[in-house]
Amino acid sequence: MQRLLLLLLIFTACRVQAQVDRTTLFGVGRASVLDTYLTPYDHKGPSLSLTMLTERPARWGRGAVTTMGRYALQGALATVSTSGARYYDGDLTLAGGWHYNWHLLDGRLRLAAGGLMELAGGGTYSEVGGNNPAQGRLAAGVCGSGIAAYDVRIKGHLWQLRAQLDVPLIGATFAPQYGQSYYQLFHLGHYDHNVCLTHPFDAPSLRLLTTLSLPVRHSRLVLGYGGDVRQHSLNGLKRHAWYNQLVVGFSRKLTLVR
Amino acid sequence: MKRILYTLFIYVACVSCITEDYSVSSLPTATFEALWRTLDERYCFFDYKELNWESVHQEYAAQVSDTMSREALFDVLSRMTYTLRDGHVNLISSMNVSRYGAWYDDYPMNYSDSLLHQTLGRAEDYRQAGIMQYRVLQPDSVGYVRVESLSAVPSIQSLGDMLVHLSQCQALILDLRSNGGGMLTAAERIASSFVRERTLVGYMQHKRGPGHSDFSPAEPIYLDPSSGVRWLRPVVILTNRRTYSAANALVVYLQPQPHVIVVGDRTGGGSGLPFTTTLPNGWGIRFSASPMLTPAMEHTEFGIEPDVHCDISTADYSRSVDTILECARDLIREALEAAKKEK
Numbered sequence: 204m205q206r207l208l209l210l211l212l213i214f215t216a217c218r219v220q221a222q223v224d225r226t227t228l229f230g231v232g233r234a235s236v237l238d239t240y241l242t243p244y245d246h247k248g249p250s251l252s253l254t255m256l257t258e259r260p261a262r263w264g265r266g267a268v269t270t271m272g273r274y275a276l277q278g279a280l281a282t283v284s285t286s287g288a289r290y291y292d293g294d295l296t297l298a299g300g301w302h303y304n305w306h307l308l309d310g311r312l313r314l315a316a317g318g319l320m321e322l323a324g325g326g327t328y329s330e331v332g333g334n335n336p337a338q339g340r341l342a343a344g345v346c347g348s349g350i351a352a353y354d355v356r357i358k359g360h361l362w363q364l365r366a367q368l369d370v371p372l373i374g375a376t377f378a379p380q381y382g383q384s385y386y387q388l389f390h391l392g393h394y395d396h397n398v399c400l401t402h403p404f405d406a407p408s409l410r411l412l413t414t415l416s417l418p419v420r421h422s423r424l425v426l427g428y429g430g431d432v433r434q435h436s437l438n439g440l441k442r443h444a445w446y447n448q449l450v451v452g453f454s455r456k457l458t459l460v461r
Numbered sequence: 462m463k464r465i466l467y468t469l470f471i472y473v474a475c476v477s478c479i480t481e482d483y484s485v486s487s488l489p490t491a492t493f494e495a496l497w498r499t500l501d502e503r504y505c506f507f508d509y510k511e512l513n514w515e516s517v518h519q520e521y522a523a524q525v526s527d528t529m530s531r532e533a534l535f536d537v538l539s540r541m542t543y544t545l546r547d548g549h550v551n552l553i554s555s556m557n558v559s560r561y562g563a564w565y566d567d568y569p570m571n572y573s574d575s576l577l578h579q580t581l582g583r584a585e586d587y588r589q590a591g592i593m594q595y596r597v598l599q600p601d602s603v604g605y606v607r608v609e610s611l612s613a614v615p616s617i618q619s620l621g622d623m624l625v626h627l628s629q630c631q632a633l634i635l636d637l638r639s640n641g642g643g644m645l646t647a648a649e650r651i652a653s654s655f656v657r658e659r660t661l662v663g664y665m666q667h668k669r670g671p672g673h674s675d676f677s678p679a680e681p682i683y684l685d686p687s688s689g690v691r692w693l694r695p696v697v698i699l700t701n702r703r704t705y706s707a708a709n710a711l712v713v714y715l716q717p718q719p720h721v722i723v724v725g726d727r728t729g730g731g732s733g734l735p736f737t738t739t740l741p742n743g744w745g746i747r748f749s750a751s752p753m754l755t756p757a758m759e760h761t762e763f764g765i766e767p768d769v770h771c772d773i774s775t776a777d778y779s780r781s782v783d784t785i786l787e788c789a790r791d792l793i794r795e796a797l798e799a800a801k802k803e804k
Contacts, residue, residue: 242739243483243499285487286743331745333553333737380677382503382668382750384734386645391665393680407477434479439670443479 223259223457228414230254230429232448234279236292239441240338240379241329246281246290250446253277254412254429261301271319271348273298273369273410277431277446292444294325294340294433298369302350315350319369323433335384338442344374344401346410363423366413374401381439399437406435416454423454487742489534493525495740496538496552500545502671504748505733509760510546514673517544532556535744545748547762548705549735553745564702564729564764569772571701571726572638576773576783580605588626590619592647597630603793604630605786608651611643611707620654621690632695632793634786635715638725642706645734652714653687655696655721660684662714664754665734679754684714695796696721697789700767705729712765713755722792723767725785730764 230252237245254275261268278293302317321344328337352365379388380395387393399405414427431446483498484491497518507514521541525534535552539559542550552559580598581587587596592615594607604627627633642648652662664679698712700723709728715721733749740746755761771788 237479237481239481243481243495244485244739244741245480283485283739283741283743285485285741286739288739288743329739331553331737331739333745333747334735335737380667381670381675382505382736383677384667384736384751386734387665387667387680387751390646391680391682393665393667393677395667395669395677395680407479434477436479441479441481 223257224454225457226254226256226414226416226425226452226454228252228254228256228412228425228427228429228450228452230277230446230448230450232429232446234281234292234447235443235445236279236281236290236327237441237443238290238327238338241290241327241335242283242288244283244286244288246283246288246292248279248281248290250277250279250281250448252429252431252446252448252450254450254452256412258302264301264303267304269302269304269315271298271300271302271317273319275410275431279444279446289330291328291330292325293327294323294444296321296323298322298346300346300348302348311354313350313352313354315348315352317348319346319348320344321346321369321371321374338379339385340377342374342376342401344371344376346371360418362418363416364414365416365427367411369410370403371401371406371408372403374406375399376401376406376435376437378435378437378440383438396438399435401435401437405437408433408435412450414450419453421455423456425452425454426450483741485741488527489525489529490522490527492534492740492742492744493522493538493541496541496746497521499738499740499746500542500550500748501673503668503736503738503750504545504550505666505668505676505750505752506545506547506760506762507673509752509762512544517541535559542746547733547749548729548731549733549747549749551745551747553737553747554743564705568702568726570703571773571785572703573773573778576778576781576786577607577636579781580783580786581607588623590623591615592643593619593623595623595627597627598634598790601790601794602630603790604633605636606633607636608640608708610640611645611647611651611711614644614647614650617650617687617689620651620687624654624690624692627692630694631797632697633692634697634699634789634793636699636786637704637708637711638699638701638785639703640705640708641703642708642710642731645707645710648707648711648714649684650687652684652711654690655692655715655718656684656686657691657693658686660718661756662717663710663756664758665751666754667751676752679758682753693720695793697792698723698725699785699789700725700728700765701785702726702729702764706731709761709765710753713753713761716765716768717756722769723765724769724789724792725767725771727766727770728761728764730762732761 234250300319302315734751736750
């Protein structure tokens with residue numbers, strides 16, 4: 204039995220070990236939502252989100268490249284202050300990509316730059332829309348992404364300050380024309396430039412996540428701020444969804460044996 | 462480097478925030494301006510109706526002040542929307558919904574519940590399937606289908622069952638009088654039972670921007686024949702001034718068919734697909750946003766002239782005679798007799 208365990212230990216030691224960071228964050232905050240297809244007024248209200256981040260070394264790149272997955276679900280119940288007209292707004296975002304990493308200051312500072320492929324879908328429902336009560340969204344694109352993470356040791360414990368900024372650079376998104384109904388689009392099939400090229404000049408957007416993580420038992424408690432700015436001005440229609448949230452969650456470092 | 466930073470600064474300052482400059486004040490003057498601007502940018506029939514919207518602004522802005530009551534504001538704004546002469550324009554509040562009704566109020570009703578009851582009979586005398594009520598009229602064995610509203614899409618099965626039941630008849634009367642419309646898909650589904658082949662039934666446009674003439678090219682609308690039962694025998698459609706919106710579209714779809722004839726009064730029109738949005742004080746505004754055109758690229762916003770014009774006179778009402786229905790039955794009788802003679 205001892206021999207078997209020894210063999211298993213040697214086998215495990217010979218395999219490549221990969222550190223995987225998994226972070227789950229719950230966000231609470233405020234959102235501002237404008238969609239001129241529905242109404243020309245800014246709706247504001249409480250918002251919630253669930254974000255999951257996974258980061259691990261890539262199988263290639265000699266240890267300098269990491270793979271990242273970012274999955275976020277967010278929603279808001281927003282109203283116009285003067286009328287009480289309500290929007291229900293929500294988005295699901297799936298993103299994945301790679302970062303090249305530089306380790307500085309004896310490994311305490313990690314800087315990373317890379318890109319993420321992002322797919323986002325969602326919708327906004329207006330309670331008083333009548334003939335056009337909702338607006339759907341579907342977008343795909345490439346984000347430029349940067350990460351800065353700084354490890355600091357306080358009273359023997361390792362704390363980490365981390366910031367990640369993702370900026371959509373180019374993509375494609377669905378957008379109806381200024382006065383085009385969904386009946387025309389989907390029932391009659393009257394296409395009118397409804398898939399639009401997006402770039403920072405017609406869809407300036409960003410996702411910012413800054414966190415402080417500190418060790419709590421076998422996990423790490425993560426506290427921070429999450430900002431999600433999604434905007435576009437396409438086909439004569441304007442939209443923005445600004446989410447500002449306080450995030451709290453936990454992070455675990457797992458060791459995977461390949 | 463300075464130039465790059467300057468460009469970046471200009472980009473961040475000018476492009477980064479996408480907002481709209483509508484006022485969110487709920488004061489009467491702000492509400493008035495929001496309503497006027499919303500219609501100015503999004504209403505679709507200004508050019509067709511040759512309406513000077515600027516002069517409407519001048520006329521009605523003078524009647525609005527921030528000290529006026531909600532009721533008074535609603536009254537002024539409602540009257541302003543009536544200048545559009547459009548039954549699809551409604552100002553919606555918790556106390557009232559404005560509606561322009563001159564397109565039917567100024568004309569004969571040409572319909573009554575008593576006459577309908579006389580035609581359909583007691584509840585057990587006719588069949589009802591969704592939005593359709595139907596029976597065989599005697600003694601001439603004419604199929605009669607009453608469609609009161611297009612609020613739901615009838616299934617192919619129920620349309621087929623109805624047409625099979627009426628297949629003993631040589632002709633059918635489709636009564637769309639006082640049908641205020643509903644879903645265009647319901648109109649399409651019904652119309653598809655009366656066409657032989659894929660047919661161009663009209664065109665549709667939408668606005669591409671806030672200008673009064675900012676329209677997309679007219680895109681064709683085709684109607685495919687039903688995959689179920691189809692009726693290709695003579696059809697007489699009955700219309701009055703309250704045949705509106707999607708019911709008006711149903712008439713547009715079917716009137717060009719060679720076996721269809723329209724009898725009654727001019728339809729009410731309503732050929733703009735409506736949109737709804739809100740005002741800063743919480744009221745809603747519905748308006749025509751996308752015009753539908755006939756296959757000849759003509760508007761039917763103000764209705765469709767029937768092939769045979771007919772009204773119900775006061776004397777006919779008092780004698781409980783549905784003149785329009787009787788006119789349709791006469792036309793069917795004459796057509797069938799003419800067909801017999803030809804044979």
